[in-house]
Amino acid sequence: MQERIHQIYRSVEERKRDFNEVERPFSETEIRGQMERCHNCGIPFCHGAGCPLFNQVPDFNAAAAAGDWRAAFNILSQTSFFPEFTSRVCPALCEGSCCCGVDGDPVMVRQCEKMIIEKAFAADFVRPVIPAKRRGRRVAVIGSGPAGLFAAEGLNRAGFQVTVFEANHRPGGLLRYGIPDFKLSKSLIDRRLGIMEREGIVFTADTRIGTDISGAYLLRNFDAVVPALGTPCARDLAVPGRELAGIHSALEFLQGQNRVNSGELDTLPVSAAGKRVVISGGGDTGSDCAGTAIRQGAKSVRQIEIMPRPPEKRSPSTPWPAWPWMLRTSSSHMEGCEREWNVASDRFVGKDGKVTGIEVHAVAWSFSPEGRPLKPEAVSGSSRLIEADLVLLAMGFTGVPRAGLVDELKLELTPRNGIISDPARNIYAVGDCANGPSLVVRAMADAGKTVRNISEALS
Ligand SMILES: Cc1cc2nc3c(=O)[nH]c(=O)nc-3n(C[C@H](O)[C@H](O)[C@H](O)COP(=O)(O)OP(=O)(O)OC[C@H]3O[C@@H](n4cnc5c(N)ncnc54)[C@H](O)[C@@H]3O)c2cc1C
Structure with a gap:
């Protein structure tokens, strides 16, 4: 039986010279070796205690280890719309609760996920998911980070007509404008956005809601509004000399x-x-x-x-x-x-x-x-x-600013400057702007819950 592989990066000398992803490619043999280490545990803590998306790790590992990559992809995509992102940047909470980790090294779940999704793209399994029936309801998602994208994808699949408004020049949130390319290549975001557009999701970039378009306009013209603003306010170090250049x-x-x-x-x-x-x-x-x-x-x-x-x-x-x-x-x-x-x-x-x-x-x-x-x-x-x-x-973030959308819509904030949803007005905040700075996978899982809430509320 294979051990966990510890040499996972390209050489320091090579990778320091470029912005390509630092991780080295793995062979199918190496990854199937990891999948075979997965015990298919009676109680798989990886997706109960570990993965916020409840990814069915033992099931997709078993399918792929048996050579059925399509089945593995189908299992993975039941819970995760964007495995290509989490398989690059997730700290792999699942691995923290892997049973193999009790007295040894956990299975390399993140790399298993990556091979499944990349094989799925290569084999053209990843297709636009067009809902069989539209509900005739419109939802505006504000912000296109992982929370906004996940909410948009889930709502579109549930039959809503979704428009995503993004203040930045290109969608992606911190996936694009925070996380370095050497962890996550931006071509992966573009690949996914192409699919989402073909699914009927509309992206309106360079548009700050609360400034370029009012929140009130969105409330009038959409059946629900989903702020997914992230937490742009960085914590400062207010000590003498802070005004110095550099x-x-x-x-x-x-x-x-x-x-x-x-x-x-x-x-x-x-x-x-x-x-x-x-x-x-x-x-x-x-x-x-x-x-x-x-x-x-x-x-x-x-x-x-x-x-x-x-x-x-x-x-x-x-x-x-x-x-x-x-x-x-x-x-x-x-x-x-x-x-x-x-x-x-x-x-x-x-x-x-x-x-x-x-x-x-x-x-x-x-x-x-x-x-x-x-x-x-x-x-x-x-x-x-x-x-x-x-x-x-780099000392963290302190929540959402009041100026702009929050003030305009008189949104209530938590003591840590997170937006409190207001279902009575069909406003559902998701991701970091609601829960505080966290992780890509948590932002996505929160958006998934909100999709279910909106689908019920607007059924
Ligand atoms: C440098 C850095 C590295 C990180 N690395 C990792 C990592 O490796 N793994 C990991 O799991 N997590 C990582 N994180 C955390 C992770 O990126 C965040 O938890 C996640 O992106 C939050 O997703 P979100 O969609 O809630 O917000 P964001 O990704 O912040 O997206 C919010 C979007 O809303 C837009 N927006 C804001 N206000 C408006 C408005 N009024 N109108 C229109 N658009 C608006 C913003 O422009 C932005 O695009 C990292 C964070 C940082 C800062």
Whole structure:
């Protein structure tokens, strides 16, 4: 029986020179070997406790392992409309609760999913799904990230006539304007949009609802309105020196590179070339900044994080089948990014109006008996300067802005600035704008639930 494969990326030297997907191609033998490791468990936690979409992992793995790729695709597409996206960018919550992971390595479910969907595209199994009957009802989806796209696809399949309004130049949300091409090639978004258009979904880009078209207009002209706005407000680091040049939000930096790659822009608005780059925030967005800065030719890349270094193995605070809190090393980290934990920032320092460094101090954490970090304490005498010519702030997002659609439609917000749906007015918020910043797969699963709610409400 095959083991989990640990060498999954192209070589660092090769991938650092391009923006193509970092993962290496796998042979059918390798992936079928993984599918055969799948136990077809009596109680498959992967899709109960793990996958928010409830992907039937053991069933599609069994079908594909037996060589029936069409059946595998049919099983996968019952729950997931866009496996080509999740199979590239999902952290694979299913793998965190895979039974093989109890005392060994989980099955490589994400790569199995990828092979099934790519074989399905190659064999022309992936066709437009046109509903047998239209309901004569119209739905406006605002925003075309994974939540908006999933809602549009589900509603269209349920017989609604769907129009997606997008403020950006091209649909895709963070799939297109956040996640780097080396994780997700944008040609995959275009391939999917082509199918959705053939299904009858209308995309209206370069149109900000609440500014270019009012929300009130949509409420008058559509039977339901689905805000899928994401959480565009980035958390700032409001310490002295923040006004210095050379301090940018992660998204500003990442978007610029994606737009240059696609030809939307000629030059990078923010470039890391030849610079000492410090990324504030130890999460995935920060890691994406690291990979991008390395490809741009940064002199050095360092990612700092106030939280403690996670344990090498699953922390007892997140026992199986929960998603494990543990150290994760991304492909970008392996490309030459130094990481530091327990670091708090005090102020930016600069010269001639430009940032030259961050003054930081160390913190020490106290932990719960299970190992969960509780509270940081400043370590006295630990102040030091980290030199930087470019600082990228990747500390998360704080919800939706009130200005624009939220104010105009008097939408209620949660304490964390998430939009609360208002079914009485046929307004159904989905994805990150409703639940806070999360994951592609969670945004899609939330949209799936909303499709069911709208279908019932407007039956
Ligand atoms: C840099 C980065 C990397 C990430 N990497 C991963 C990853 O690898 N894996 C993963 O699972 N998750 C990742 N995430 C998280 C994931 O991208 C989000 O959880 C997901 O995209 C949320 O989907 P969404 O549809 O709710 O919002 P978004 O993807 O943010 O889409 C919202 C869309 O709404 C549009 N919009 C907003 N307001 C209006 C308006 N008034 N009118 C019209 N359009 C509007 C926006 O332009 C945008 O296109 C990452 C996030 C970031 C920032």
